[in-house]
Amino acid sequence: MRRHRIAAMGGDGIGPEVIAAGCRVLDAVAEADGGFTFTTETFDWGSAMYRATGRMMPADGLDRLKDFDAIFFGAVGAPDIPDHITLWELRLAICQGFDQYANVRPTRLLPGVVGPLREDLGRRIDWVIVRENSEGEYSGVGGRAHRGLPIEVGMDVAVFTRAGVERICRYACELAMTRPRKKLTVVTKSNAQRHGLVMWDEVCAEVTAQFPELTVDKMLVDAMTARMVMKPETIDTVVATNLHADILSDLASALAGSLGIGATGNIDPTRKRPSMFEPIHGSAFDITGKGIANPLGSFWTASMMLEHLGEGDAARRLMRAVEAVTARGEVLTPDLGGRATTAEVTDAVIAALKGANL
Numbered sequence: 001m002r003r004h005r006i007a008a009m010g011g012d013g014i015g016p017e018v019i020a021a022g023c024r025v026l027d028a029v030a031e032a033d034g035g036f037t038f039t040t041e042t043f044d045w046g047s048a049m050y051r052a053t054g055r056m057m058p059a060d061g062l063d064r065l066k067d068f069d070a071i072f073f074g075a076v077g078a079p080d081i082p083d084h085i086t087l088w089e090l091r092l093a094i095c096q097g098f099d100q101y102a103n104v105r106p107t108r109l110l111p112g113v114v115g116p117l118r119e120d121l122g123r124r125i126d127w128v129i130v131r132e133n134s135e136g137e138y139s140g141v142g143g144r145a146h147r148g149l150p151i152e153v154g155m156d157v158a159v160f161t162r163a164g165v166e167r168i169c170r171y172a173c174e175l176a177m178t179r180p181r182k183k184l185t186v187v188t189k190s191n192a193q194r195h196g197l198v199m200w201d202e203v204c205a206e207v208t209a210q211f212p213e214l215t216v217d218k219m220l221v222d223a224m225t226a227r228m229v230m231k232p233e234t235i236d237t238v239v240a241t242n243l244h245a246d247i248l249s250d251l252a253s254a255l256a257g258s259l260g261i262g263a264t265g266n267i268d269p270t271r272k273r274p275s276m277f278e279p280i281h282g283s284a285f286d287i288t289g290k291g292i293a294n295p296l297g298s299f300w301t302a303s304m305m306l307e308h309l310g311e312g313d314a315a316r317r318l319m320r321a322v323e324a325v326t327a328r329g330e331v332l333t334p335d336l337g338g339r340a341t342t343a344e345v346t347d348a349v350i351a352a353l354k355g356a357n358l
Helices: 015-033 047-053 061-065 083-097 162-177 196-208 221-230 242-255 296-308 312-328 342-353
Strands: 002-011 036-042 070-075 102-108 126-132 136-145 153-159 183-188 215-220 237-240 263-267 275-279
Touching: 002 015, 015 036, 015 070, 015 296, 015 312, 015 342, 047 083, 061 083, 070 083, 070 296, 083 136, 083 275, 102 162, 102 242, 102 296, 126 162, 126 242, 136 242, 162 183, 162 196, 162 237, 183 196, 183 221, 183 242, 196 215, 215 221, 221 237, 221 242, 237 242, 263 296, 275 296, 296 312, 312 342
Parallel strands: 002 036, 002 070, 070 275, 126 237, 183 215, 183 237
Antiparallel strands: 102 126, 102 263, 136 153, 263 275
């Protein structure tokens, strides 16, 4: 019997609600498979801890997480705490501390879900966006001086290293090679950012040249937004910087019907440290505690985690269950035009998992 140790961290807002739902579904998947089990430990780190202790996670947090097989993370952010504190002291502290340099976000329009694009365009969405997750615009380099004075200055420095660009581009190439179309788009803004992103272009060109079976094109980030809306069928795998992919992947989820569906893996491809998997919807305090948060993003995230853990059959079974529920269109949360609760959607997916046809 294969055993996987999971650190479950709901975080803030609706995070604990969707992670609890995700853990229920993971247990159901394990039961249906019969070949593996989960040992899950819950960590109540986040804004509540910050209010009580002044820290988003304990000083030894990374040491406490390092021996888990994966981290299942909910959301971070609270209206009464500055975002740069909640983000940098928990989520980014884990991502950068464990060098989870590849952020992977798949997108497609699930059966029965209606997105904002015309139906014929929306059904053409089948993308994976690979985001550089360790440096770039979110490197954390910079500072402020002369606070409160007329000469006050605040500066953030985008840091691009050859090693960082090379490894994320290679990861994206290898991922694109596993997909049927073997197509990669390199996103840039080197027409305006003439140092770091010119180097980004040059290094990506060197790496992609090593994959002659790939079809590779390059796109400015602003033009890429229009392409995602107007010509979604021309896109397959995308690699972009930390900031650019952050924005593009949120647009991708919105085009697929709801941010509540989006899933992410923060991956350490070396597997020396645990990778972290999270839905992308954020803490959503406006619906916290109402029981209507969409758990589908956490289920898709759970499927990505299963794939990473080597449980590919179970990952595909879970996604088939999710798609069976969305295709019926009867049990959807309000963000997808339905009236179902988080618990009702979770129950429906678990029921589908028990179906013999999956």
